[in-house]
Amino acid sequence: MSYRKEKVLSLTGTEVNGLDRSALQEQCALHLNEKMHGVCFSPYEGDQEPGDPISEEQVRRKLALLQPHTQWIRVFSCTEGNDIIPQLAREYGLKTLVGAWVGDDEEKNEEEIERLIELARAGFVDIAAVGNEVMYRKELEESELIAYINRVKEAIPEVPVGYVDAYYEFTNRPKITEACDVILANCYPYWEGCHSDYSLLYMKQMYYQAKQAAPNKKVIITETGWPSAGDSLGAADPGYENALKYFINAQSWSQKEEIEMFYFSAFDEAWKVGAEGSVGAFWGLWDHTGKRKF
Numbered sequence: 060m061s062y063r064k065e066k067v068l069s070l071t072g073t074e075v076n077g078l079d080r081s082a083l084q085e086q087c088a089l090h091l092n093e094k095m096h097g098v099c100f101s102p103y104e105g106d107q108e109p110g111d112p113i114s115e116e117q118v119r120r121k122l123a124l125l126q127p128h129t130q131w132i133r134v135f136s137c138t139e140g141n142d143i144i145p146q147l148a149r150e151y152g153l154k155t156l157v158g159a160w161v162g163d164d165e166e167k168n169e170e171e172i173e174r175l176i177e178l179a180r181a182g183f184v185d186i187a188a189v190g191n192e193v194m195y196r197k198e199l200e201e202s203e204l205i206a207y208i209n210r211v212k213e214a215i216p217e218v219p220v221g222y223v224d225a226y227y228e229f230t231n232r233p234k235i236t237e238a239c240d241v242i243l244a245n246c247y248p249y250w251e252g253c254h255s256d257y258s259l260l261y262m263k264q265m266y267y268q269a270k271q272a273a274p275n276k277k278v279i280i281t282e283t284g285w286p287s288a289g290d291s292l293g294a295a296d297p298g299y300e301n302a303l304k305y306f307i308n309a310q311s312w313s314q315k316e317e318i319e320m321f322y323f324s325a326f327d328e329a330w331k332v333g334a335e336g337s338v339g340a341f342w343g344l345w346d347h348t349g350k351r352k353f
Contacts, residue, residue: 075303075304075307075308076256076304080299080300080303083300083303083304083307083353084303084353086303086307087303087306087307087353088353090306090307090310090311091128091344091351091353092127092128094127094128094129094130095128095129095130095310095320095322096129096130096131096313096314096319096320096321097129097130097131097132097133097154097156097319097320097321097322098125098128098129098131098132098133098321098322098323098324098325098344099132099133099135099281099282099321099322099323099324099325100121100122100125100132100133100134100144100324100325101135101324101325101326101328102117102118102121102140102141102144103328103330104117104347105329105347106329106330107330108330109136109139109330110139112140113139113140113141113143115143115147118143118144118147119147120349121325121326121349122144122147122148122150122151122153123151124345124349125151125153125325126151126152126153129153130153130154131153131154131155131156131185131321132144132148132153132154132155132156132325133155133156133157133158133188133281133282133321134148134155134156134157134158135158135160135191136158136159136160136171137157137158137159137160137170137171137174137175137178138160138167138170138171138174142174142178145157145178145183145184146178146181146183148183149182149183154185155183155184155185155186156185156186156187156188156243156279156281156321157175157178157179157183157184157185157186157187157188158175158187158188158189158190158191158223159171159172159174159175159187159188159189159190159207159211160190160191161189161190161193161198161199161204161207162193162196162198162199163198163199168207172189172207172210172211175187175189175211176211176214176215179214179215179218180214180215184215184218185218186218186219186220186221186241186243186279187211187215187218187219187220187221188220188221188222188223188243188281189204189207189208189211189220189221189222190204190207190208190222190223190224191223191224192223192224192225192245193224194224194228194232194235195224195225195228201232201234201235204222204235205234205235205238208220208221208222208235208238208239209238212238212240219240219241219277220239220240220241221239221240221241221242221243221279222235222238222239222243223243223244223245223281223282224243224244224245225244225245225246225247226244226245226246226265226266226268226269227265227268227269229242229244229269229272229273230268230269230271230272233272236272236273236276239273239276240276241276241277241278241279242269242270242272242273242276242277242278242279243279243281244265244266244269244278244279244280244281245280245281245282245283246262246265246266246269246280246282246283247282247283247284248261248262248265248283248285248295248305249284249285249286249292249295249297249338250292250295251293251295252292252293252294252295253293253294253295254294254295254296255285255295255296255301255304255305258285258295258305258308259305259308259309259312262280262283262309262312263312266278266280266318277319278318279319279320279321280313280318280319280320280321281321282321282323283309283320283321283322283323284302284305284306284322284323284324284342285297285301285302285304285305285306285342286302286338286341286342287299287301287302287341287342287343287352288337288338288340288341289336289337289338289339289340289341290336290337290338292338297338297341299352302353303353306322306344306353309322310322322344323342324342324343324344325343325344325345326343326344326345326346326347326349327340327341327342327343327345327346327347327352328340328342328343328347329347
């Protein structure tokens with residue numbers, strides 16, 4: 060027998076379950092003040108949504124809030140004003156994972172790809188992401204996406220290039236995995252209905268599945284998080300304390316294992332309700348006004 064009381068469910072990260080809200084907030088603050096590896100950045104405010112004008116002032120205001128708490132930011136697009144974000148991020152000493160948002164609009168894809176290449180050649184891109192969940196959305200053929208990836212790799216050989224999608228896509232689509240310099244995996248226990256008590260174990264398995272699909276390549280968790288409000292999905296319950304616990308567990312594990320992780324997301328975004336239902340607006344570490352939630 061190898062029973063030890065202190066090891067009961069120790070792999071789940073459930074030591075946070077014994078903490079009250081105040082203690083959880085203190086643990087969260089410690090992680091934020093020590094600086095996360097990275098966080099997903101969106102410039103939109105109030106009722107803004109993709110396609111609306113983005114001002115330099117609002118980008119600067121948000122970057123100033125984040126700068127003391129993160130080393131990297133992730134940017135999802137290179138058009139519609141988003142290209143200013145990685146340029147300004149350099150002024151705040153932040154590294155950047157910059158994405159070209161590609162889909163079923165070939166003209167828009169060209170704008171995104173060309174601007175990503177321009178930004179990388181100008182020194183504003185540390186890692187380039189060609190596409191985000193485009194296989195999930197079924198907006199491109201696999202061969203089309205691989206052609207975009209290879210085009211960007213050839214244009215900026217000094218910058219690692221990858222593709223962002225759910226962790227399992229790198230198992231299901233080995234040709235895409237092979238084309239990538241780096242594997243950029245989204246890992247969301249919430250979206251697979253996992254109970255919060257087991258969410259850390261679940262997220263670990265997601266990561267290791269992506270790692271197994273590409274054993275000789277770096278795997279970066281490009282999105283993970285837990286909504287602080289909204290409707291449940293299966294056994295996954297949103298909520299303030301569940302979001303706190305998930306953040307603490309995810310940060311503790313990734314830092315201990317030296318796994319690069321971008322937390323989703325920096326700010327609450329009202330526009331995401333349409334795409335994701337009631338939870339869509341509540342993934343942020345800061346609320347839509349820029350006030351820290353935790």
